[in-house]
Structure formats: C-alpha cells, structure tokens
Amino acid sequence: AIQLTQSPSSLSASVGDRVTVTCRASQGIDNNLAWYQQKPGEAPKLLIYDASTLETGVPSRFSGSGSGTDFTLTVSSLQPEDFATYYCQQFKEYPLSLGGGTKVEIK
C-alpha cells in the first residue's frame, strides 16, 4: 500500500504569509494526487486534483505542484478563512490513501 507522509504536521502562520505543505509518497504515483481542506466540524473540501489542477471555485491563491513522489500545496497569501487542516490523497492505486494532515494555525 502507498503511504503518504505530510510535513509539517502543523504550522503557525500569519495572514498574508506564503505557506507550503509537502506530501511525499512511498512510491511513485505520477500526478495522481488530490488536496483537501477541512475546517473544524465540517466535511473536507476538494481543492486540487491531478496534483496541480484547481477545482472550480477554489481561489487562485491555492496551487499544487509535483509529480512522482514529491508534491506541494502552496497558499500564496494566507487569508483568515484558510486556517484549516489540509490533506493529500493518492489515487494511483488501491487502496486509496490519505496523508496524516497538516494543521495551519494562526500565529
């Protein structure tokens, strides 16, 4: 099974900061990666799929990159509504798997 390791597990940032979250796969997954945002008490929300394609309606300050085993999610200028937990997910093969999450907190 493919393991996804996210780093850091948490970070503190200020409004306006550029934030980068990393997801590393235990084996190559091409670009078969998605990113989700989850706020407390809410269901996750799809942000990015195919490693770098922005889901409709997601602000352009979010971007994704990477291929193979190393991926990043970047928020170019953090907004108050972006404080949340972010998860990566691989869909290269079964079983599908998700990373452990990165919690972005207010500094």
Place this chain on the structure above:
Amino acid sequence: EVQLVESGGGLVQPGGSLRLSCAASGFRFSDHFMDWVRQAPGKGLEWLGRIRDEAHRYTTEYAASVKDRFIISRDDSKNSLYLHMSSLKTEDTAVYYCARDRIVGGAFFESWGQGTLVTVSS
C-alpha cells in the same frame, strides 16, 4: 445543488452491526462511483472503500482495515449508498462520510456529505 446526507449513526456495542445510509440528490447518482471515508475523533481521514456504477457491475474496493467486516452497496433506484458494518470494534468509532467521485478522472472525492457519527462502546 449536489447533496449527500448520511444517516444511521449512533451508539453500538463492540461486536455489533450497523448500517449507514447516504441519500444523494441534485445529480445523476447512477453515473457516479461512490466512496466511504471516516475520521476518528481528533484524527485524520481514512478511506474505507468505493463502489462503482452499474456499467462496472457495481464492483467494490476496500481498505484492509475493514475488508471482510464492511460491505458497500447502493440502490440507484433510491439514489442511496449504504455501508453495512459488522463485528464493530471500539476503533471503528468515527464520523463516517460518503463522497462522490468525478465521472471522468481519477478516484478523488469531489463532493462530501456532512458525516454521521458512529460510537462503538459498551
């Protein structure tokens, strides 16, 4: 508007069974593969399994942690997805989400329900 509404959660004893439902509306349910994902209290997301559409003979995939204990089914005539859970363990305590896959593209989750809480405890 796409809506997924889970129900059927509650308190169940270890070793017990429970069936969760997910009512879909606002889209052509029969066209989509569907998934179940759970989240234990204070923990991350865990994919449980998926069911394909009729064209793919309703075939299923499962995570190792629930294979042989959980069964995913669907009733396209009722626009409903189900998760049949048996031999429940305390570690199955979680919020259970149903999620919709995109018709064209990979196995990622483009829409989610609000979740239903299952508590396994004596």
